[in-house]
């Protein structure tokens with residue numbers, strides 16, 4: 086177990102190293118940072134001073150080490166555009182993105198799993214066919230289109246829900262939450278449906294095909310032959326086996342939900358990290374772009390790590406270290 | 414009245430063109446405490462017959478005719494819930510492959526306890542004590558410790574012992590054991606059969622022992638039904654059938670039993686293969702492989718004829734009679 090975690094940890098570190106390398110090289114290739122930071126009237130001497138102060142004259146290896154050490158201590162430098170520490174800017178935007186992403190993932194799970202189980206168990210009913218057909222739309226419609234459609238119907242036509250922003254937020258320390266106010270919750274609905282719809286259909290289809298697969302196995306037939314009630318066979322024996330791959334996929338998808346939040350945040354003007362990133366691209370604000378890249382990569386890598394360990398905990402076959410006895 | 418009576422059972426699997434008849438006009442009976450062997454080549458319809466008895470024919474397959482009575486009561490047309498209460502409780506099952514029969518995500522103790530609880534109103538603690546006793550009974554060493562192990566932590570032979578514990582845990586009066594040793598090491602097979610026999614003798618449980626190995630039948634069963642292409646071609650007391658098989662197919666199966674003092678090279682295999690369901694020929698299904706086949710065999714299908722303590726479906730029997 087320990088060896089397994091250690092191995093995964095090392096792999097994760099390796100991935101993060103390469104991400105840091107890419108993030109660092111953005112500074113090297115996209116323009117001269119001093120250029121971005123100073124005005125027209127700054128003299129050459131002043132520029133050179135700034136260059137020295139920023140450490141831009143140091144050997145590249147020294148610069149990279151400093152970049153990594155800073156990043157590890159959550160220091161991503163100063164935004165060119167806003168002249169504020171990037172870490173603070175991102176931190177203040179993080180709650181919005183995380184609340185949206187996690188809410189979307191929960192929504193996708195809470196609806197996707199039951200729908201998958203239903204379409205798997207009752208696959209010839211009308212409702213199952215309808216769900217399967219509609220889910221095709223969920224998979225193939227682009228996110229921004231779904232968002233715009235939802236806004237049109239529920240915000241513009243019906244006027245039930247807000248079309249942009251987080252509504253009312255409450256600060257809990259540095260974490261600003263929209264979960265504690267009615268306006269905040271209402272504002273969360275459309276964006277999280279938009280962001281979670283694709284994952285929901287994915288989970289539904291995955292659960293369905295896993296259920297069908299598991300229901301064909303010998304141990305399910307044997308469970309029936311033992312006279313276990315149908316709900317025990319379906320929901321205890323079949324579902325638990327069907328959910329193992331769902332854990333992996335959902336975990337991995339959580340990473341991509343956070344990454345894809347960019348589009349949803351743009352459509353709904355949701356003040357999260359994705360929106361910040363998009364704005365930073367327009368102004369070529371490299372520190373923000375590189376910090377976002379590193380953070381998203383970190384979240385994805387961390388989630389993968391947790392998923393692997395979870396998988397390990399849930400499936401006794403992977404957990405086993407005791408050797409099976411031999412003979413009869 | 415026998416414990417189990419299968420009367421003219423017919424099982425069909427519908428296909429796009431026509432229904433394939435996997436089991437055709439099969440009748441058999443098992444007395445309380447008796448071991449009935451069911452033997453035949455792969456595809457003969459043994460498993461489907463077993464599945465029909467416990468009401469678990471795989472859809473779209475269906476019972477297209479006949480009756481199944483257990484303890485005098487017809488059970489084939491009961492509701493799903495009533496059939497469920499018979500499975501495990503009255504009729505236990507042992508499947509062929511112990512590696513795939515157990516759910517990998519639950520401990521053997523959990524699987525035993527849930528089965529016990531499904532058929533009794535014991536308390537959870539009591540069910541666990543019963544589960545432990547059963548594991549000891551089927552010969553799991555250090556059962557108190559192994560009860561919390563997962564299936565993959567057991568060897569194949571040990572897993573089949575667990576499967577047997579599951580089959581008997583609710584105290585059924587009949588066990589359908591479908592090739593319980595086929596997937597196991599040869600060295601373990603005899604132990605598993607011996608275990609099954611001991612448990613059932615102790616409890617007075619009847620066994621329907623499905624196998625393709627005539628040798629196992631010879632050592633274990635009281636009576637035997639020989640199946641070929643979905644039908645019973647010979648049925649009766651093992652002793653008589655071993656001494657004087659009436660059906661050429663039975664003779665062929667017996668020549669395939671390895672025996673001490675006989676060179677394995679002498680082991681006779683029946684030439685050819687059993688016809689598949691969609692190409693079962695007219696007349697006797699065995700005629701293309703039968704060394705004694707004659708005209709009539711290709712035209713008409715023989716029915717079971719009594720021959721002392723047994724019955725066989727072969728025209729040679731009529732001839733012998735008329736020869737007498």
Ligand SMILES: Nc1ncnc2c1ncn2[C@@H]1O[C@H](COP(=O)(O)OP(=O)(O)O)[C@@H](O)[C@H]1O
Pocket residue numbers: 426435453454455456457458459460461462471472474689690
């Ligand atoms: N689920 C199924 N669908 C279609 N045909 C089946 C199915 N199960 C069994 N059969 C057919 O029924 C016949 C008898 O099978 P089976 O009872 O499993 O034979 P065996 O004597 O080897 O146990 C075979 O020809 C097989 O192809």
Ligand code: SF4
Pocket residue numbers: 660661662697698699700701703704705706707710715726727728729
């Ligand atoms: S009926 Fe004819 S073909 Fe069939 S087993 Fe008897 S002799 Fe052989």
Ligand SMILES: [Mg+2]
Pocket residue numbers: 456459460461591592
């Ligand atoms: Mg079989």
